[in-house]
Structures are given as structure tokens and as C-alpha cells.
Amino acid sequence: MRKLFILRGPMGAGKSTWVKNHGLEEYTLSSDKIRLLFQSPILLPSGKYGICQKNDNKVWKLLFELLEERMSKGEFTVVDATHSKTSMISKYRELCQKHRYRATIIDFSKVPLDVLLKRNIEREEYHQVPEFAI
Numbered sequence: 001m002r003k004l005f006i007l008r009g010p011m012g013a014g015k016s017t018w019v020k021n022h023g024l025e026e027y028t029l030s031s032d033k034i035r036l037l038f039q040s041p042i043l044l045p046s047g048k049y050g051i052c053q054k055n056d057n058k059v060w061k062l063l064f065e066l067l068e069e070r071m072s073k074g075e076f077t078v079v080d081a082t083h084s085k086t087s088m089i090s091k092y093r094e095l096c097q098k099h100r101y102r103a104t105i106i107d108f109s110k111v112p113l114d115v116l117l118k119r120n121i122e123r124e125e126y127h128q129v130p131e132f133a134i
């Protein structure tokens with residue numbers, strides 16, 4: 001199938017919900033899920049639990065290793081992450097050229113701020129992020 005869907009948008013924009021609603025969980029590599037494989041939710045200074053960001057280098061290294069393995073087999077894959085830096089897209093572009101893939105960016109960045117803040121409060125505690133991060 002040689003297709004890659006790259007989800008892009010702020011936390012709480014609906015990326016993971018979109019994956020679930022479309023039955024694509026088994027085809028998805030999620031940076032947050034990989035973070036939780038490296039470390040369980042941690043107690044933050046605020047007294048709430050959250051996902052540790054300290055393993056990000058390992059998280060992204062593993063995500064790209066897993067992605068390349070899937071691409072080498074021609075598997076359809078979705079990558080669920082914020083992708084807030086456009087420089088990240090060039091990494092996907094290189095892999096797509098190498099493995100003859102077509103990439104589609106599904107952009108969730110137009111969700112209004114008030115909706116993002118409301119969704120953030122409604123999330124499980126360890127999935128909530130500080131408002132400034134949104």
C-alpha cells in the first residue's frame with residue numbers, strides 16, 4: 001500500500017480520537033504511547049501525573065526505527081504526534097523517497113484554542129499538559 005499518514009496538530013486537537021474513530025490503532029505509531037513504554041506516568045511538581053518528556057531522544061529514535069521497518073515491508077502506517085516543527089517533515093520525506101511511499105499530512109492545527117483548552121481539562125490526568133504548552 002506504501003502510504004504514510006502524518007498527523008499534525010496541537011495536543012487535544014483530536015489526532016488520537018481520529019485514529020480510533022477510523023479503526024487505525026493497529027496501524028499507528030504514537031509518540032505518546034512510546035513515551036509510556038519507556039516510563040510510566042510520573043508525579044509532576046504540580047501534584048498531578050503526566051507523561052515524562054525526558055526520553056524524547058529515545059522515543060523518536062525508536063519511532064523512526066519502527067517506521068522504517070514497516071516501510072521496508074510496504075505497510076500502511078499512521079504517525080500520531082504534534083509535529084510542531086516543520087523540520088521533522090523532512091525526515092519523513094527522506095524515508096518516503098527511499099521506500100517509494102506517498103505521504104499525506106492530516107492537519108489538525110485549525111482547532112480553536114478554547115476547544116483545545118476544554119479538551120485538555122477533560123483528558124485523563126496524565127494526558128493533560130500545561131496550558132502554555134498548547
